[in-house]
Amino acid sequence: DAKTTQPNSMESNEEEPVHLPCNHSTISGTDYIHWYRQLPSQGPEYVIHGLTSNVNNRMASLAIAEDRKSSTLILHRATLRDAAVYYCILTPGNTPLVFGKGTRLSVIA
Amino acid sequence: ETGVTQSPTHLIKTRGQQVTLRCSSQSGHNTVSWYQQALGQGPQFIFQYYREEENGRGNFPPRFSGLQFPNYSSELNVNALELDDSALYLCASSHPGLAGRSYNEQFFGPGTRLTVL
Numbered sequence: 001d002a003k004t005t006q007p008n009s010m011e012s013n014e015e016e017p018v019h020l021p022c023n024h025s026t027i028s029g030t031d032y033i034h035w036y037r038q039l040p041s042q043g044p045e046y047v048i049h050g051l052t053s054n055v056n057n058r059m060a061s062l063a064i065a066e067d068r069k070s071s072t073l074i075l076h077r078a079t080l081r082d083a084a085v086y087y088c089i090l091t092p093g094n095t096p097l098v099f100g101k102g103t104r105l106s107v108i109a
Numbered sequence: 110e111t112g113v114t115q116s117p118t119h120l121i122k123t124r125g126q127q128v129t130l131r132c133s134s135q136s137g138h139n140t141v142s143w144y145q146q147a148l149g150q151g152p153q154f155i156f157q158y159y160r161e162e163e164n165g166r167g168n169f170p171p172r173f174s175g176l177q178f179p180n181y182s183s184e185l186n187v188n189a190l191e192l193d194d195s196a197l198y199l200c201a202s203s204h205p206g207l208a209g210r211s212y213n214e215q216f217f218g219p220g221t222r223l224t225v226l
Contacts, residue, residue, distance in 0.1 A: 043113075043199050043217030044152065087151060096142060096165060097201075097215060099151030 004088045009104040012078045020073040020103055022088030027068050031090040034097070035062065035073045039084045044099075047073065047086070083107045111136055113218035115200050121224045122190050130185045130221045132200030140164070140204075141183040142215060143175060146197040158183055187223075195225045 005023040012018040024033070035047040048055055048062045050071075055062040061074040075082055087102040114133045122128050134141050140159045144152035154167035158177035172188040181202070187194055201215035 041219075043201070043220050044215075045217065046214045049214070085151075096154035096157060096167065097144075097152075098154065099144075101149075101151055 004090060004100055006086075006088055006100065006103045008101065009106065011106045011108060012075075014080060014107055014109050015077050018075040018078045018082070018105065020075075020086050020088075020105065021070065022072070023070045024088070024090055025069045027090055028092070030092040032093050033062065033064060033068075033071050034089040034091060035060070036087045036089065036097070036099075037082075037084040038087070038102070039081075044087065078105075078107045080107050080109060113200060113202050113216050115198075115218040115221050117221060118219070119222045119224075121226065123226050124190055124192060126190050126225075127186065127188045128190060128223060130187075130198050130200075130223070132183045132185070132202075132218060134181045134183065134200075134202030135216050138202035138204060138216070139181050140202060141177055141181065142201045142203070143183070143185045144199040144201065145169070145194075146199055146220070148196075152199055155185070190225045192225050195223060197222050 032049050032051050034049040036044040037047050038044040048057050048060050050062045050064055063072045085102040085104050087099050089097050113135050116131045142157040143155040145155055146152040155169050156166040156175055157164045161177045174186045177183045197220040199217050199220045201217045203215045
């Protein structure tokens with residue numbers, strides 16, 4: 001499985017944008033980039049995914065580098081409810097999710 | 110639409126015992142995956158069931174086994190419990206796909222916290 005590298009932790013102020021980076025230099029052409037997050041005492045939840053183009057949904061935006069070796073999850077206005085562990089996962093789409101340790105995001109009021 | 114539910118919420122067992130964990134998938138989902146999450150780690154894939162058949166397995170010993178029922182609910186069974194089996198066990202269901210493939214957006218339940226003493 002292709003590996004991803006994420007910072008262990010990040011901090012943001014409430015109402016500010018947050019950019020969560022993910023490096024995946026060994027990504028293959030068929031790998032989708034998925035982001036999940038896990039709120040305290042809950043199971044992971046899907047955030048967004050993309051292949052080559054940037055993607056937007058109601059939760060976040062995903063910016064994918066032109067060479068696809070890195071991506072950034074963007075939360076446009078962090079709220080206290082966004083405090084969670086964020087996982088960047090590569091998968092061709094029909095394989096189990098392989099989670100790393102993710103990035104623990106703290107949001108300060 | 111009911112989400113993924115798991116039971117029990119918490120469970121305490123002793124070494125050598127057997128345990129059964131249960132999962133009800135989200136309505137319309139025919140694929141269920143099980144994950145083990147140790148404290149401070151990301152979830153690790155145990156196995157997946159698609160239409161009542163095992164459809165992939167992670168690096169877990171045979172004492173971890175499962176079932177999927179005609180209504181797509183699922184069980185995870187662990188025999189001969191060890192201390193290292195203490196973890197959060199997560200169940201995830203996914204949308205049906207074409208020709209047996211499943212889209213990778215998975216919907217997770219809240220998990221069962223298993224403690225082995």
